[in-house]
Amino acid sequence: MAKPPSKPARTGRKIGQKVKKSKLKASSRRWIERHINDPYVQRARTEGFRARAAYKLLEIDEKHEILKGARRIIDLGAAPGSWSQIAAKVTGSTDTDVRVAAIDFLEMAPVPGVKFFQMDFLDDDAPELLRDALDGPPDLVISDMAAPTTGHKRTDHLRTMYLCEVAAYFAIETLAEGGHFLAKTFQGGAENDLLTMLKQNFKQVVHVKPAASRSESVEMFVLAKSFKGRQTDD
Ligand SMILES: C[S@@+](CC[C@H](N)C(=O)[O-])C[C@H]1O[C@@H](n2cnc3c(N)ncnc32)[C@H](O)[C@@H]1O
Numbered sequence: 001m002a003k004p005p006s007k008p009a010r011t012g013r014k015i016g017q018k019v020k021k022s023k024l025k026a027s028s029r030r031w032i033e034r035h036i037n038d039p040y041v042q043r044a045r046t047e048g049f050r051a052r053a054a055y056k057l058l059e060i061d062e063k064h065e066i067l068k069g070a071r072r073i074i075d076l077g078a079a080p081g082s083w084s085q086i087a088a089k090v091t092g093s094t095d096t097d098v099r100v101a102a103i104d105f106l107e108m109a110p111v112p113g114v115k116f117f118q119m120d121f122l123d124d125d126a127p128e129l130l131r132d133a134l135d136g137p138p139d140l141v142i143s144d145m146a147a148p149t150t151g152h153k154r155t156d157h158l159r160t161m162y163l164c165e166v167a168a169y170f171a172i173e174t175l176a177e178g179g180h181f182l183a184k185t186f187q188g189g190a191e192n193d194l195l196t197m198l199k200q201n202f203k204q205v206v207h208v209k210p211a212a213s214r215s216e217s218v219e220m221f222v223l224a225k226s227f228k229g230r231q232t233d234d
Helices: 026-036 039-047 054-064 082-091 126-132 153-174 192-201
Strands: 073-076 100-104 114-118 140-143 180-186 202-208 219-227
Touching: 039 054, 054 082, 054 180, 054 202, 054 219, 073 082, 073 153, 082 100, 082 114, 082 140, 100 126, 114 126, 126 153, 140 153, 153 180, 153 192, 153 219, 180 202, 192 202, 192 219
Parallel strands: 073 100, 073 140, 100 114, 140 180
Antiparallel strands: 180 219, 202 219
């Protein structure tokens, strides 16, 4: 479905722009330059996506076809909402027939057809609220959650891996049989215990790094396909 952008989108901006030296710190200036010159950012703007993250999901889908046929989707760490936009579209979700539930502790402008909860996914009530928002089990649980960075790499890594693990257990308690789970993890991939657990519950488990995920970023995704279903003694 999605192809990495090869040429700049027509936004009126040119690639290679510099930000004027001002009171900005050099690192902030470099971040802004990279952002405004990023072809994915420009493409998201012209194609109406709220974030360049949209292309990570679309590129993963292009190879693994996880969106095809999805009737209900739960989106964890949804703001600003590009994955929710895609989820609403593929499920045909509307405000009168809601097929997508999403959560983030940040605010998110409404996405038509998406029931959004502004709360921490780690809150005890969150799993039930997300499940109850849909009229049946989801075929897809997607998590782009990343813990807010502290500047301490090891702490940031552990906190995001923890989110990935909690999301994985949620997926196993929630998915419809045959459903898929996609979650952000960090280089090195999901920890062994988590991978073992996923392999026990899904037919296929792979790590993916879409082109839209910056090569210098340690981010990658774990994709668990075809949920085997809950055992009766679970
Ligand atoms: C990379 S952004 C998600 C981008 C989103 N997929 C999109 O397409 O617009 C990660 C999000 O995860 C959220 N997040 C991190 N930890 C969370 C938690 N414990 N509960 C809810 N949201 C969380 C952050 O607030 C942030 O908005």
